[in-house]
Amino acid sequence: MHRVDDSIASGLPICSIRANGEIVAYSGAFASLLGENSPVPNSIFHFVETKNYGPLIEDSINEQKLQTLHWIVRIDQENIPLKVSLVPCTLPSGEPGATLLWERMGINSAKSEVVDILSSINKNLQEGFYRTSEEGELFYVNDAMVRMFGFEDAITMRTKNSGTFYANPEQRIEFRDELVGEGVVTNRELLLKRRDGSIFWGMISAVLTTHEDGSKSFDGVIRDISSIKEIERQLKMEAQRAEAGSRAKQQFLSTMSHELRTPLNAVIGLAHLLKAEDPKEEQVENLNSLLFSAKGLLGLINDILDFSKMDAGRVRLESSHVDINSLLLQIRDTFIFQANAKRLSLNFQLDEATPASVLGDAHRLTQIFNNLISNSIKFTFHGEILLKTKVIEVNDGLATIHFSAKDSGIGIPESKLKSVFSLFTQASSSTTRKFGGTGLGLAITKKLVELHGADLEVVSVPGEGSEFGFTITFELPDEVNPEPIVEEVHIVQNVLHKKRILAAEDNKINQLLLEKFVTSWGAEVTIAENGLEVVERAGEEEYDLILMDIQMPLMDGYTAARKIRETEGANQHIPIIAVTASVMGEVNQRCKDAGMSGVVLKPYSPSSLKLVVERHLS
16 A cells, blocks of 8 residues: 555545455545544545445446445544545556545535546556537546547547547447436447547446536546457357357267168168078077177267267256166166176165156166166176165155165276276276277266266275266156056057058168068058159158158258148158158257157167057057
8 A cells, every 4th residue: 555646646535445445545635534643544444434335346346337425434533424436447556446536525626526536547547537518529538548549638639529439420329318318327338439540349337427507427437348359259259160060060970870870770670681581590690690799889879979969968858757666677677688698696676665756767767777787797707786776865846866886896996986987988998908898888877877966976996896876866746656557559460461651761772671671561662762752752642651761862851741741632641750860869859840750760670660650550
């Protein structure tokens, strides 16, 4: 804290403060105001009696807002009312602060004029201060404003109308009208013009002042924010580039999904077809190996695409009734054969206090438990794999359940515990060589657990095994049906017999598969190689169902489906099933918007495709 030269302060009682009220400089008149025998304190908090003014000072400085305050100040054991004019400024140190002018209430003198206030402000300040008439005549400008607009001195600048300093003079009129109506305008960003015609961004805050003689003036502060606007522009460009990159990434994933799944559909479909044609015993073994490898490749593709969707924030949890214990028992039945093949004990200890139904995403929960149990079986050679549930609390419509999967496998070194959740990472390169895999499973599992608002934790001892655990809080449905309602189903034999199916498919091998699959069901199939052809055939002949590939030449499946729905005729309302190799989240909605009845994901098995077709034709 130091005393400023009185020639600079013009004999006014002023001080400069930081946002926390600390006094960094003051004038002699300010010291005299507090009393000749009283030392100037370090902070204005020591003598201002008015309460709760600290946040007001901080807000004024942060928002660059002029304030006129009325405070009670303790001077020589008396409470004295003072008017305080607060002007935000940049201190010589470069940090934001404020200059305060103190005036006793009821004293009329030239010191009360804002022009005098502004002329006394430290010349090192960076903000421009001004006073104008309603018509734009400049009464006062400080040195900072003179420099900001490129003039040599204040006298020359004051010969100009303030409207000439706006890139668009009409904005000065709008600004004036708003100031007259509201009395104050804060932090208005406008394009301003320097003397040489160059344009820059300024931030203006101004107040309307009414004088004793009834005249009005505008008192304002201007800050050059060109550098800030440039940073904003750069950030906006970066955001646009990032958004474009994200769109390109999603398009790439969608294209790769199609390009990988389409030939994979042919591999899996042909393997199923060959198995159905009474192959020799040694051929069955080869076909099973082919199917196993193809499904393994499909699993890898699914993992990569799934992780990419989660990484982009495109995965949303569904909410439906889920019986946790029944779900886990189904998962146990799925893995019991793999565990038995390795002579491992696969045990589930399920808490009987688990509610009969919770609201959750059965698909994503299944994915979590499948990954954990599959991982345990993979890295365990003897002993037990145990999945346990423990109900922590059921209260106020919520159920909190802890899940854990424990094995007696090879374990994980402490130094690798965190990295096992990283993308494409396993505990060591030797683990990858020996056990295979990409390390995607745990990375996906961790993200799925986090989507549930939980953390996936692991405790492991090398050579003794690992335990993964997490706690999820589920909402409980308003009404729980202990016994599922089963609708009576009438099984219709040969529902596909002589049904006419139009299949849009541009891939030759998949065309062959569709012909063999559909004819084996007793139905008839017509192949269309592109979107235009399927629309033409739908307009010429009557069909019972259309299988619509999404990505086709000449016209895509979405467009073709919409055209068929828009054309009156026998096929306008028949089921249209999308057949797609894309797993992007928006595909289902886009198919629905195009008027399609359902979606089949490639690669499909003959039985899964038949099930969907039967459901829409029965």
